[in-house]
Amino acid sequence: MSIVARARKHTIIGNSAAGLSAIKAIRKSGDSRPIVLISAEKCPAYSPVLTTYYIGNQVQRSKLFLVDERFYSKHGVATIFGRSVEAVDPGHRQIHLDDGSRLDYDNLLIASGASARTLDNVTPAASKYVSTLRTIADADKIKAVSESAEKVVVTGAGLVSLQTIKAILTSKIGITLISGSEQVLSQQMDRESALIIQAKLAAQGIDILFGRDVSQVYEKGGRAQVVTSYGETLPADLVVVGKGVQPNVQMVRHTSIKANLGILVDERMRTSVEDVYAAGDAAEGNNEITGETEVIATWFNACAQGEIAGLNMAGRPARRLGQFRENVTTLMDVVVASMGASKPDYGQYQELRHVDLKQGASRKLYLAGSRIVGALLVGNAHDAGVIRHCIANKIDISPWKDRIAAAPLDFGKILGGQNPNWPSLGN
Ligand SMILES: Cc1cc2nc3c(=O)[nH]c(=O)nc-3n(C[C@H](O)[C@H](O)[C@H](O)COP(=O)(O)OP(=O)(O)OC[C@H]3O[C@@H](n4cnc5c(N)ncnc54)[C@H](O)[C@@H]3O)c2cc1C
Structure with missing residues (x-):
């Protein structure tokens, strides 16, 4: 196939579920060509899924890491860690890094995942109290601040917010959950089923304010002051923002690599541009149930798509079939x-x-x-x-x-x- 003949090295953006699975698939299929891996973060790959268990002292920080430094040398992977890709230039087969340098690529996988949506209207002075939960750095911050916190506001009532509440819950901490909708977990379930989780939250003393957003966070008296769209002001030592995620696809905007919310991919994880693949939370593929394209932002999907991308990059045609949203977790x-x-x-x-x-x-x-x-x-x-x-x-x-x-x-x-x-x- 032309891909095999032309591609001299593999370049992968993103060192998490999708990127790691691609590396393993490339090597498992006997392909020994060089791999270059670029990641915005400086550390070896870790599991974001486990971060709430780390915050809640159920898992040690060292156990979050999926591999250690030796993994990369053992798999013949040259790493560029702590550098962000700002743009992909498919016309010149180059990627542009945040230090101004440019790298040529032959075969490219974009596995840059997603970032947590943040709050607008947080004053600079209040930002030290506010955190999303996506990265290990976020988890370090939440863990450190929550240890001495008495009042915590969690905004957004999705899966990550509820897992965080469970992690920081102690008898010393008063927690208020602010939900934009009239129920928790509105992306996953109907209102009736959500009542079961809401009863658990209430039994643990969590106050829930439904149908509100956060309109401002400012600092006063050594605390954050969270102002809701109803005009309430809630003091907080920590504000956790769980407003969903945004795929990291800025690097392909205004290029011939087509993207909606995520980068559009076919069953082989190929994008609209030859030799450019995407997988994981950055990719938007076909949802088998709805027949629509969708970003399926789960760990399992990122691993499965990364594997398929890796096999195809190695010249072994493989397809991701039967893709749909799925998740099993424990909440409260x-x-x-x-x-x-x-x-x-x-x-x-x-x-x-x-x-x-x-x-x-x-x-x-x-x-x-x-x-x-x-x-x-x-x-x-x-x-x-x-x-x-x-x-x-x-x-x-x-x-x-x-x-x-x-x-x-x-x-x-x-x-x-x-x-x-x-x-x-x-x-
Ligand atoms: C607290 C929490 C709990 C979760 N719980 C579950 C769960 O129970 N079940 C489940 O299925 N999923 C869960 N998830 C979601 C799961 O973690 C993601 O779906 C999965 O991590 C996606 O993997 P990925 O490889 O696509 O990208 P990510 O894990 O987002 O990793 C992206 C990688 O790309 C790098 N990167 C990003 N932008 C750039 C750039 N511009 N240049 C260079 N590198 C870049 C990042 O540094 C990182 O290495 C949870 C997530 C969190 C945060």
């Missing part, structure tokens, strides 16, 4: 699994439900005809893997349709003779 001690179309407002799907708010359990499956296209399991997710298998493999569940809503159920047993295997990521 409640297990939550969301897969595919996990909210009724996805539209046209039939809902099979079993809800027991008193027991803190909600089980909702979404069907298109005889196929499951989505699920939201709160409080009990023991058959999430089997449901995922049914979604990914488009299994006809009509023989069991009247039995699969009730909880708790072992869907695996219901499926009986079938032997669910996780779908293959390769080829």
